Amino acid sequence: MNQTGEDLDTLVLNKERAGRKKLALGLYFHVPFCSTTCDFCAFYQEKPSKKGIESYFRGLEMELSRFPPDRSISTIFVGGGTPGLLQPDDLDRFCNLVNSADLEKDYEWSIELAPSEINPEKLDVLKGHGVNRISMGVQTFNPIFMDALGRKHPVEKIYQAYQSIRDAGFQSVNLDLLFGAPGQSLKDWESDLAQALELQPDHLSTYCLTFEEDTAMFLRLSQGKAKIDPEREAEFYEFAWNYLPAHGYEQYEVSNYAKTGHACRHNLHTWGMHEWIGYGPSACTQYQGARRKNIANLESWAEGMKAGNQPTYMEEETLKPEEFAHDAILFGLRMNQGISIPTIAQQFDLSQNLFSEIGKFLDRLVGEGLASKEEPSDYSLTGKGRILCDAIACDLPGLTTF
Structure with a gap:
């Protein structure tokens, strides 16, 4: 039996989830x-x-x-x-x-x-x-x-x-x-x-x-x-x-x-991009490879939870491991202990090679006095960098794709 593109995407996604x-x-x-x-x-x-x-x-x-x-x-x-x-x-x-x-x-x-x-x-x-x-x-x-x-x-x-x-x-x-x-x-x-x-x-x-x-x-x-x-x-x-x-x-x-x-x-x-389930109107969830936000309306939310009804979400998206890893870096830089690229790569079953552009970006921050680095690939923002953390987050590149 032939499988549609959507079915194949679902199989790939389930395989990724099962592997983590x-x-x-x-x-x-x-x-x-x-x-x-x-x-x-x-x-x-x-x-x-x-x-x-x-x-x-x-x-x-x-x-x-x-x-x-x-x-x-x-x-x-x-x-x-x-x-x-x-x-x-x-x-x-x-x-x-x-x-x-x-x-x-x-x-x-x-x-x-x-x-x-x-x-x-x-x-x-x-x-x-x-x-x-x-x-x-x-x-x-x-x-x-x-x-x-x-x-x-x-x-x-x-x-x-x-x-x-x-x-x-x-x-x-x-x-x-x-x-x-x-x-x-x-x-x-x-x-x-x-x-x-x-x-x-x-x-x-x-x-x-x-x-x-x-x-x-x-x-x-x-x-x-x-x-x-x-x-x-x-x-x-x-x-x-x-x-x-x-x-x-x-x-x-x-x-x-x-x-x-x-x-x-x-x-x-x-902030470590682990998983949570949100309950109640407007609650956010990050679970099983997806993010969603419940509708911000008490009656509509409750009606959607009834058996046979379809819940209403204000936002809903499926993310790849690379996207979760990117956000783990983004939020991790807000923490004083900073981030470890090898640890994040391992958490999301990703090759460290995918982080090359992010590494270059962080090295530039080190050169500008906005970050400090401990070998091999551990970074944290300096006080000067933390003041600019929102701007740094906006400029943070995505993971390299091949």
């Missing part, structure tokens, strides 16, 4: 509910309602049934929205669904929580189900900038929420901080960092404010009420790069710092 060892597997869950929208936030969210929450759980149950993990899970990350907006009974229901997967003994399970939604009852549910890492969105300790970012809780709530998390005994706690708010000075940024350090979290994530379309902050930018200042942003980055390591927090990525043993494993898993 199974990578570690993570799960991502998007909980879309949020009571208010922060001015800088572009993530998909919905106002909570009894009907919407029930629709979410039914869709999640169907999605987990239709797309079950094919092996044990090493990392779980629950984001949003505001997952902590769910009430204790709903959090219990949610955690039971997550625990239906086969979790490895030494898993990491992170969940994002907003200070205004944290209370001991919710934390008891999460801790009881095995959540071991909390990521709290602080953004700033300054009430003026908090208002400018659309954050509605008082500063005191941050301290109360943090103490509740510590009292509950979670293994690891992260604080998210945001810099580059309109009018924020370097001294203001230092004050935010100092106040965060007083709490002694295990991990700190420091993000530069971005002006995403369809946000209130983007509207201010378009109206001339805010502006982008790359030189000022670089000063904020460099200050944190010096300040936080001097206070016991090792920088392991452009925006992330941790005490020893507390680097976010889910982040490392993702």
Whole structure:
């Protein structure tokens, strides 16, 4: 029987997949509910309602049934929205669904929580189900900038929420901080960092404010009420790069710092181009040689998960090992430890000869003082290079093809 070109492509792809060892597997869950929208936030969210929450759980149950993990899970990350907006009974229901997967003994399970939604009852549910890492969105300790970012809780709530998390005994706690708010000075940024350090979290994530379309902050930018200042942003980055390591927090990525043993494993898993399955509206997946993004609409997503229906994806593509390897380099260069071309070639079963153009490009960066090299083919960006990492990523060539 003759095979079509599409059938042959499928056979080749399946052969490639079968030839590669199974990578570690993570799960991502998007909980879309949020009571208010922060001015800088572009993530998909919905106002909570009894009907919407029930629709979410039914869709999640169907999605987990239709797309079950094919092996044990090493990392779980629950984001949003505001997952902590769910009430204790709903959090219990949610955690039971997550625990239906086969979790490895030494898993990491992170969940994002907003200070205004944290209370001991919710934390008891999460801790009881095995959540071991909390990521709290602080953004700033300054009430003026908090208002400018659309954050509605008082500063005191941050301290109360943090103490509740510590009292509950979670293994690891992260604080998210945001810099580059309109009018924020370097001294203001230092004050935010100092106040965060007083709490002694295990991990700190420091993000530069971005002006995403369809946000209130983007509207201010378009109206001339805010502006982008790359030189000022670089000063904020460099200050944190010096300040936080001097206070016991090792920088392991452009925006992330941790005490020893507390680097976010889910982040490392993702940046290393391992596999994960995303559940929930707008969730992204990288699994079995493909990437996809669920539709960012609660009802459409849930309807697509019903038996016999076709799920709706905003994006869907099949990638070759060379493309995954390219992205492993791109994201790997954001990490302080850098990349090893031989290791990445081995991970994706590729010949090192395919990396020749990338090697030449990285050697040029070394010559310009933007990268350093350790023989034979290990590279990392210098401080000067990390400031330009986005531009470097845009210029990074693809793998050589023959």
